[in-house]
Amino acid sequence: xxxxxxxxxxxxxxxxxxxxxxxxxxxxxxxxxxxxxxxxxxxxxxxxxxxxxxxxxxxxxxxxxxxxxxxxxxxxxxxxxxxxxxxxxxxxxxxxxxxxxxxxxxxxxxxxxxxxxxxxxxxxxxxxxxxxxxxxxxxxxxxxxxxxxxxxxxxxxxxxxxxxxxxxxxxxxxxxxxxxxxxxxxxxxxxxxxxxxxxxxxxxxxxxxxxxx
Numbered sequence: 018x019x020x021x022x023x024x025x026x027x028x029x030x031x032x033x034x035x036x037x038x039x040x041x042x043x044x045x046x047x048x049x050x051x052x053x054x055x056x057x058x059x060x061x062x063x064x065x066x067x068x069x070x071x072x073x074x075x076x077x078x079x080x081x082x083x084x085x086x087x088x089x090x091x092x093x094x095x096x097x098x099x100x101x102x103x104x105x106x107x108x109x110x111x112x113x114x115x116x117x118x119x120x121x122x123x124x125x126x127x128x129x130x131x132x133x134x135x136x137x138x139x140x141x142x143x144x145x146x147x148x149x150x151x152x153x154x155x156x157x158x159x160x161x162x163x164x165x166x167x168x169x170x171x172x173x174x175x176x177x178x179x180x181x182x183x184x185x186x187x188x189x190x191x192x193x194x195x196x197x198x199x200x201x202x203x204x205x206x207x208x209x210x211x212x213x214x215x216x217x218x219x220x221x222x223x224x225x226x227x228x229x230x
Contacts, residue, residue, distance in 0.1 A: 045083050047073040052094045053135070061138045066090060092155050095139050099163035102130050110170040116227060119178040120192065120220045123171050127193050128216075130164075131200035140201075168193070181230055188223060195219055 051072035055064055066087050070080040084090035106126045113119040130136060143156040168189060175185045199212050 041083075044073075044075055044079060047075065048080060048083055048090070049094055049097045052090055053098060056091070056094060056138060057134050060134065061091065061141060064091065091138070091142065092159070095135065095142070095156060096159045096163075098133075098135050099139075099159055102133075103163040103167045106130070106167040107170040110167075110174040113174045113178055116175075116178045116180055117220060117224050119171075119175050119180070120223050123175070123189070123192055124196060124216050124220070126167075126171070127196035128200075131197045132203070136200065137204075180227060184227075184230070192219065192223075 048069060051069045052064075054072060055068050059065075059068075064087065066080060066084070067077065069090065070077050073080070080090075084093060109122055109126050113122050139156050139160065143154060143160075172185055172189050175189060176182050180188060196216075199215065
C-alpha cells in the first residue's frame with residue numbers, strides 16, 4: 018500500500034449505519050414537521066395526509082404505517098407541538114427577574130401558545146370530542162399533561178420574582194385567562210394593536226396592585 022493510498026483510506030469518512038429505531042424516529046419526525054406546516058397553512062379543514070406525505074418526502078404507505086388516520090396524525094401533531102411549547106415555556110420561566118419582567122414574559126409565553134393556529138385547531142377538536150359525549154378526550158389529556166407543568170414553572174417564577182405566594186396562583190390564572198380570552202376573540206375581531214395595549218395595561222395594573230400589598 019502506497020503512502021497516498023494509506024492517506025486516502027485514513028481520510029475517507031466512515032459511514033455509520035443508522036439503526037431501524039433511528040430511521041423510524043426520523044420518518045416520524047419528518048411527518049410531524051410536515052403536518053405542522055400543512056395545518057399552519059391550510060388549517061384543519063384543508064388538511065390532507067397526502068400533502069403531508071409529499072412534503073415529508075415519504076410514501077403514503079410509510080405515512081399510514083406511522084399514522085393510520087388523519088385524526089391520529091393531527092393528535093400526534095398537537096401533542097408534538099404542545100410538548101415543544103411546554104419545554105420552551107419552562108425554560109423561559111427560569112430566566113425571569115423582576116415582577117414586571119415575570120408578568121411580561123408570562124404574557125409573551127402565553128401569547129406564543131394561545132395565539133397559534135394549532136391552539137384553535139385543538140379547541141375545535143376538544144369541542145368535537147365533547148359533542149360526541151365520549152369518556153375519552155385526548156386533546157384535554159394532552160393539554161393537561163403539557164400545560165400544567167408549564168403553569169407550575171410560572172407560578173414558581175412569579176413567587177421568586179417577589180409576588181406573594183398568597184396571590185401568585187390567582188395572578189397566574191388571571192393572566193393566562195386574559196391572554197386565552199383575547200386569543201379566542203380573534204375569531205370575530207382580530208385587533209392586534211388593542212391586544213398589545215391591553216397586555217401592557219394589565220402589566221401596569223398588576224404592578225400597582227402588588228405595590229399596595
